[in-house]
Amino acid sequence: MAALGTGRSARAGQYVALLCYVVFLAFPFLWLISTAFKPARELASLHPTWIPENATLDNFRQAFDEQPLLQAAGNSLVAALAAALIAVVIATPMAYVMARNRNRLTAASTGWVVVSQAFPFVLVIIPLFLILKNLHLINTLFGLVMVYVVWSLPFALWMLVGYVRAVPLELEEAAAVDGAGRLRTLISVTAPLLAPGIVATALFAFITAWNEFFFALVLLKTPEKQTLPVVLTHFLGAEGVADLGPLAAAAFLATLPSLVVFAVIQKRITGGMLAGAVKS
Amino acid sequence: MTLATATARTGKRTDHGAWFLVLPALIPILVLSVGPLLYGIALAFTDSQAGRTEPTEWIGTLNFRDLLHDTLFWESFRIGLLWAVGVTVPQFLLALGLALLLNQQLRMRWLARALAIIPWAMPEVVVGIMWRLVYNPDAGILNETVRDLGLGDGRDWLTGLATALPAVIAVGVWAGMPQTTVALLAGLQNTPHELHEAAALDGAGAWRRFRTVTWPAIRPIALAVTALNLIWNFNSFALVYVLTGGGPGGRTRLPMLFAYEEAFRYGQFGYAAAMGCVMVAVISVMLAVFLAGRLKGGDQ
Numbered sequence: 001m002a003a004l005g006t007g008r009s010a011r012a013g014q015y016v017a018l019l020c021y022v023v024f025l026a027f028p029f030l031w032l033i034s035t036a037f038k039p040a041r042e043l044a045s046l047h048p049t050w051i052p053e054n055a056t057l058d059n060f061r062q063a064f065d066e067q068p069l070l071q072a073a074g075n076s077l078v079a080a081l082a083a084a085l086i087a088v089v090i091a092t093p094m095a096y097v098m099a100r101n102r103n104r105l106t107a108a109s110t111g112w113v114v115v116s117q118a119f120p121f122v123l124v125i126i127p128l129f130l131i132l133k134n135l136h137l138i139n140t141l142f143g144l145v146m147v148y149v150v151w152s153l154p155f156a157l158w159m160l161v162g163y164v165r166a167v168p169l170e171l172e173e174a175a176a177v178d179g180a181g182r183l184r185t186l187i188s189v190t191a192p193l194l195a196p197g198i199v200a201t202a203l204f205a206f207i208t209a210w211n212e213f214f215f216a217l218v219l220l221k222t223p224e225k226q227t228l229p230v231v232l233t234h235f236l237g238a239e240g241v242a243d244l245g246p247l248a249a250a251a252f253l254a255t256l257p258s259l260v261v262f263a264v265i266q267k268r269i270t271g272g273m274l275a276g277a278v279k280s
Numbered sequence: 281m282t283l284a285t286a287t288a289r290t291g292k293r294t295d296h297g298a299w300f301l302v303l304p305a306l307i308p309i310l311v312l313s314v315g316p317l318l319y320g321i322a323l324a325f326t327d328s329q330a331g332r333t334e335p336t337e338w339i340g341t342l343n344f345r346d347l348l349h350d351t352l353f354w355e356s357f358r359i360g361l362l363w364a365v366g367v368t369v370p371q372f373l374l375a376l377g378l379a380l381l382l383n384q385q386l387r388m389r390w391l392a393r394a395l396a397i398i399p400w401a402m403p404e405v406v407v408g409i410m411w412r413l414v415y416n417p418d419a420g421i422l423n424e425t426v427r428d429l430g431l432g433d434g435r436d437w438l439t440g441l442a443t444a445l446p447a448v449i450a451v452g453v454w455a456g457m458p459q460t461t462v463a464l465l466a467g468l469q470n471t472p473h474e475l476h477e478a479a480a481l482d483g484a485g486a487w488r489r490f491r492t493v494t495w496p497a498i499r500p501i502a503l504a505v506t507a508l509n510l511i512w513n514f515n516s517f518a519l520v521y522v523l524t525g526g527g528p529g530g531r532t533r534l535p536m537l538f539a540y541e542e543a544f545r546y547g548q549f550g551y552a553a554a555m556g557c558v559m560v561a562v563i564s565v566m567l568a569v570f571l572a573g574r575l576k577g578g579d580q
Contacts, residue, residue: 010486014381014384014386015386015388017377017381018389018392019388021374021381021392022388022391022392022395024454025392025395025396025398025399026395026398027414028407028410028411028413028414028454029395029398029410031410031413031414031421032406032410032413035413035419044419045419046418047424047427048419048420048421048424089304090304090305090308091305093300093301093304093305094301094302094304094305094306096301097301097302101298105302109302109306112309112314116313117508117511117512118511118515118560118563118564119317119515119560120514120515120535120536120539120556120559120560120563121515121517121536122536122539122540122543122552122553122555122559123317123320123321123553123557123559123560124313124316124317124320125543126320126543126549126552126553127315127316127317127319127320127323127553128312128316129543129544130319130328130549131316131319146308146312147312149308149312150308150309150313151313153305153308153309153313157305207401210403211402211404211405213403213404213517213518214517214518214540218540218544229403229406229518232405232406232409233521233522235409236409236412236522244413244416244419247409247413248410248413251405251406251409251410252406254403254405254406255401255402255403255406258401258402258403259398259402262397262400262401263394263397263401266397
């Protein structure tokens, strides 16, 4: 069983190591929370403490006063929802073909999925910027959603192909023998079995778009159009002098939706990733 | 396989069916991904600029010749490689350690697993902001810890010429650990326990069991993850943009930050596209090295 050692001292060492990891993983996040709830006076103190003495919600109030956070969250929500929905709607059929069919097209698609992970985005964003500018889609959520859809497709395909392969072929063949056509088989047999995988993929695409920064930074110019991550950087100020409390409060709020969604789908994502990785 | 048999059964109809299923995704991919990529490569050979009134012209390899003499660009390239390797290697070692621990029957492992989600789910911008709070010279916990331990007054980590790059690398390691850990853990869980037990019965020590049983089992995943991490890290942007903006004095200016500034602050689209092309070339070399290593591994 044990790969690291078996003795009692080895086990104690393992616990110490695990404790170190837990501290390493947790401390920045705990510090963010602590900072978010500290009153200005404690933030200015030269000897900061872990636990705020007079915890306050002032920073949250101030954060909403300083920047259009609600509007930004709304923009992020619209962009991420639209991108996730469109991505799975168009990726699922393609993933099905890629999983069940081996020909030059599917080989090329698989190759593209791998290679696209390696693009430096700057090489794609300059032409996209010029194209969207000509179409008058700069500074619109619509333009951003188009970019997000394509940008989330490789990973969506990767996950979905894994889920399709996990559906036993025999089920589809049985339906075919019973006289169901391809489309009928797909809708009544395969789709219901794929549903949990499709939901997981959509949620993952949602988080990726919700968290995305680079494309949003380049494509969205005015504050009322910008998404949450871009608006968060406005708290940093021009010279990097930041109002720490509101900054921490806003950053903490921006993380909550992804944390919740991620906690729900975490097992499925890793499962989907691995299904894609192991079986291809 | 089924489609092949189905095609044989139903004739041409299925082929059209397959195209019908593929096109909704294929068209956006071609128009918004492959197309812009080719367009981007073409731009690298033009003098395209933001707000130019006269038409854009082909200038051949002039951008690339200018790049050759652009010491700032090569400095950012060197920093990019330092950053990519500096993040990927410690991240891999730490993630391997955590994966081995999480594979044991330890009591706290659910907590470590739950915590490992946090860096993964967080927006990179928030990770950057969070660590700026940790590194803050006066109100940050890092300097307070340094002071408590009597190691001096602490320092301004992100703006110090010597500390800036190591400081952002530490954040990169933290932010990318979960994915690597999960991938390695999956590899470990596919390793049959019987092999470990047999090796233990034969009297093999922990290190020996790791080398002869564990490592061979996870080697393919480890290589794939390392290659991807190198590439992703080389291309990263948001984290360092938020942490330092590329400063101080360009000490953390990764190639992506350099190209971003060139394109969207100074409007030099053609020149920035040329930078992108050079980055693609380097990444291709990395991929080739990785594939060669993998093929060699397959022979053993």
